[in-house]
Amino acid sequence: MSTQKWLLLPLVAVAGLVLRQQLASSGPAENRPTAHQVIQEDVESVFVTYGAGTGRSLLQDDENDKHKDELVKQLVAKLNRTALDPVPSKPEERCALTQGTWCMQYHMQEPVQRYNPPSYDKDCPNECNGVGRCNHETGQCHCPAGWGGSDCTQPRKRACHHMGADKRDAGWHNLTHWSHTRCAGVCDDNIGMCYCPPDTKYGRREAADPRLPPIQAGRPLFMCTPGTDKDGKKVEWGGTPYEDMFGESGWCNADKPKFRCPCRVDGLSGTLCDAPLEQTCANQCSGHGDCNLGFCKCHKGWYGVDCGLRRKGVYLTDGDQVTSKPWMQGVITPAVAPEDPPMTPYRRRPYVYVYDMKSEFSTDLWQYRIEAAHCVYRRFDTKNKTLWAGYNAYAAEPLLHELFLTSEHRTLDPEEADFFYVPISFACLFEVYGWNAIPRWPAKVHGTRSYGAAMMQLEAMKWIAETFPYFKRNGGKDHIWFMPHDEGACYVWKDIWPGVMLSHWGRMDMPHASQTGYGQDNYSMPVRHKDQPVNWLDHTSKAHPCFDPKKDLVIPAFKPPSAYRESPYMGSKVGQKRDTLAFFLGDLRMEPGKDPHCQYSRCLRQRIYNISTEGKWKETHNILYGDRNAVGKHDYSKQLASSTFCFVLPGDGWSPRFEDAVLHGCIPVIIMDQVQAIFESILDVASISIRIPEAEISKIPQILKAVPADKIAKMQEGISRTWQRFRYIKLKMIIEDARKVLAGHVSANDGSAPKNLGAAYSVSKQDDAFATIMQWLYSRIPDATGKPLAPAQAAVLPAASGGATGAAATA
Incomplete structure (x- = not known):
């Protein structure tokens, strides 16, 4: 090799090292050159420029030295264009705008060696009848919908409304009342779902062994009800002509029916609802089980709600489905806690044990949901392409469950746990409650949705206390509950209240009453029934506030990266010019009869709209405010990124407007008295928002126009240093979405990665919302458990890079 090449290679190597450290953040692997490719291309150009065998040495030629320096500068500049700036590494940088000592406490703890996880080997009775899932830690069966008892042999049915003994309706004219689950065909009484009857060509035909799948699933009749019977007599609870459903050319008989019932059940698609899809389960059963509408039937030797745990003696590759189902690769996040031997060598507290909840409080609700997009944050579509579920206000519930299951903070040893996470399907119950008489607690009491959810949570707590010794150990203070409902934890039972309440709603006043405009969610309504002899309000909302900043935390709602795709932090140039002073787009409920008492949003959205209209805010102040009829069909992400201020107003309770603002670099304008915003108890929210x-x-x-330009700039800088804490990114599907968004902007910008402040976090997992929760929980260990924190250490691990795993990625 020539002298010129030897002298240049160290410089190229330095540039290459920078690139290798940062290139993972620059977009999807399939859309970017590798570090080797970039460096090799530039090295070859260097060799061509200087040639070989010239007989000249760079050390002897000042002119060549000058050219060499210039070439290296160009090379480094090109490499830097392809990579993002590094994320902060020092604890004091990572703890920017935090309040109190929680962040530094977390980072100054000394990481400890991760040891092999405990393994369990308990058998379950009767192998759970071949339908259930054995928990080899407890020896208990977890049964799917339709089955119950200690060994999953007992029937546990969810009949359709007004169902007779033959699983058909007990008489179309005997009852005129409509219900979501009233069935004109035959009922799958395991989940309360309706299908074409077995005497039609495309009817449901059950197998002789009820444990087996049906011989023919049948076309669904969900939300498809008859308007007439076969004789033409009107059916009061339906609306579709009989012939359209059951005639020769109808939905249940024709190969190409002239009428089609909706296909909304999970696992099927197509105009005839006959194209099978992968169904949605927690972490997609980790590739070690079969998903049945949310219930994982684990392969032999695997267990847990997501089949992510191995029985003693089972190998990691046993029963792996990912190879045969490649579409699952993009949605399965590898779990850290079960690694044996550990691939992540170090760990940090807090250690969180995740309960494997009884089906009644968890997977039953998923199996009952009927609507494929309910209760989930992602789903499968045509050809098993994964999609976000669309807008799901409660999407953080399944998301948090997967985050805890796969987290490096999870422990499989409950004896060492600092906290216990209780993953009940609280929000999912809101999607199915009232559609059917099951589930309800007590069985015959039908109150509001908030009452039903509170009663389910109470029964879940009782089951935990009876099954495990840990709840009573600290009076439940070390148990974590997520309350995603609009009004958060306002109505949890006082026996549960000592625990850590995560919610989106930081209402502080006490006493308090429900402010929802939707009666079914009103938590202040009394329930009177012989099976509910006590006044439930005395045990819930009248017994405690909605939020206690000393023990609880207001956390962000979930927004996929594509929802903030035009953010400057994701590489978009839209935010370079913020030409709208202030912006709000949302539901106003101004239509006659929709909100007659103006309860929704405390009547704030409506009052502000009326004031803005009268004052001509758009024309006079460049403030866009209203619903789509008033504001117009703007691209929501672009408009947020184009605005200086963004309004944060309540809905029926919480509304994700704070997240919308911060994720786009827009300054939040908070208008809701006595309500804390997200992380307001632990971050200096006042320095990045207006209240x-x-x-x-x-x-x-007048208030917004009076804010000085230098203060606006300072607030925007503060947001750029903390925005990452308001989004979740640690799951595989989310990080891939972020990389796709970033890659699109890089491609549109001639290959340049964004260099604006805050963009370093675009695809970084460091210090996201979940990491923030974990870091804060560490500081709560003494109060929740009585355990002391370890003495702070001067040395800390390096900061995590965008795609890092292992010790550096612990939070």
Whole structure:
């Protein structure tokens, strides 16, 4: 090799090292060159420029030295264009705008060696009848919908509304009342789902062994009800002509029916609802089980709600489905806690044990949901392509469950746990409650949705206390509950209240009453029934506030990266010019009869709209405010990124407007008295937002225009240093979505990665919302458990890079 090449290679190597450290953040692997390719291309150009065998040495030629320096500068510049700036590494940088000592406490703890996880080997009775899932830690069976008892042999049915003994309706004219689960065909009474009857060509035909799948699943009749019977007599609870459903050319008989019932059940697609799809389960059963509408039937030797745990003696590759189902690769996040031997050598507290909950409080609700997009944050579509489920206000519930299951903070040894996470399907119950008489607690009491959820949570707590010794050990203070409902933890039972409440709603006033405009969610309504002899309000909302900042935390709702695709932090140039002073787009409920008492949003959205219209805010102040009829069909992400201020107003309780603002670099304008915003108890939210009292909404334009330009710039800088804490990114599907968004902007920008402040976090897993929760929980260990924190250490591990795993990625 020539002298010139030897002298240049160390410089190229330095540039290459920078690139290798950062290139993982620059977009999907399939859309970017590798570090080797980039360096090799530039090295070859260097060799061509200088040639070989010239007989000249760079050390002897000042002119060549000058050219060499210039070439290396160009090379480094090109390499830097392809990579993002490094994320902060020092604890004091990572703890920017935090309040208190929680963040530094977490980072200054000394990481400890991760040891092999405990393995369990308990058998379950009767092998759970071949239908259930054995928990080899407890020896208990977890049964799918339709089955119960200690060994999953007992029937546990969910009949359709007004169902007779033959699983058909007990008489179309005997009852005129409509219900979601009233069935004109035959009922799958395991989950309360309706299908074409077995005497039609495409009817449901059950197998002789009820444990087996049906011989023919049948076309679904969900939300498809008859308007007439076969004789033409009107059916009061339906609306579709009999012939369209059951005639020769109808839905249940024709190969190409002239009428089609909706296909909304999970696992099927197509105009005839006959194209099978992968169904949605927690972490997709980790590739070690079969998903049945949310219930994982684990392969032999695997267990857990996501089949992510191995029985003693089972190998990691036993029963792996990912090879045969490649579409699952993009949605399965490898779990850290079961690694044996550990691939992540170090770990940090807090250690969190995740309960494998009884089906009644968890997977039953998923199996009952009927609507494929309910209760989930992702789903499978045509050809098993994975999609976000669309807008699901409660999407953080299944998301958090997967995050805890796969987290490096999870422990499989409950004896060492600092906290216990209780993953009940609280929000999912809201999607199915009222559709059917099951589930309800007590069985015959039908109150509001908030009552039903509170009763389910109470029964879940009783089951935990009876099954495990840990709840009573600290009076439940070390148990974590997520309350995603609009009004958060306002109505949890006082026996549960000592625990850690995660919610989206930080309402502080006490006493308090429900402010929802939707009666079914009103937690202040009394329930009177012989099976509910006590006043439930005395044990819930009247016994405690909605939020206690000393023990609880207001956490972000889930937004996939594509929802903030035009954010400057994701590489978009839209935010370079913020030409709208302030912006709000959302539901106003101004239509006659929709909200007659103006309860929704405390009547704030409506009052501000009326004031803005009268004051011509759009024309006079460049403030866009209203619903789509008033504001127009703007691209929501682009408009947020184009605005200086964004309004944060309540809905029926919480609304994800704070996240929308911060994720786009827009300064939040908080208008909701006595309500803490997300992370307001642990971050200096006041330095990155404006708070306007409800009584001063008429002064909004004057208040915003009075904010000095230097203060706006400082707030925007603060947001750029903390925005990553308001989004979740640690699951595989989310990080891939982020990489896709970033790659699109890089491609549109001639290959340049964004260099604006905050963009370093675009695809970094470091210090996201879940990591923030974990870091804060560490500081809560003494109060929740009585355990002391370890003495702070001066040395810390390196910061995590965008795609890092192992010790550096612990939070």
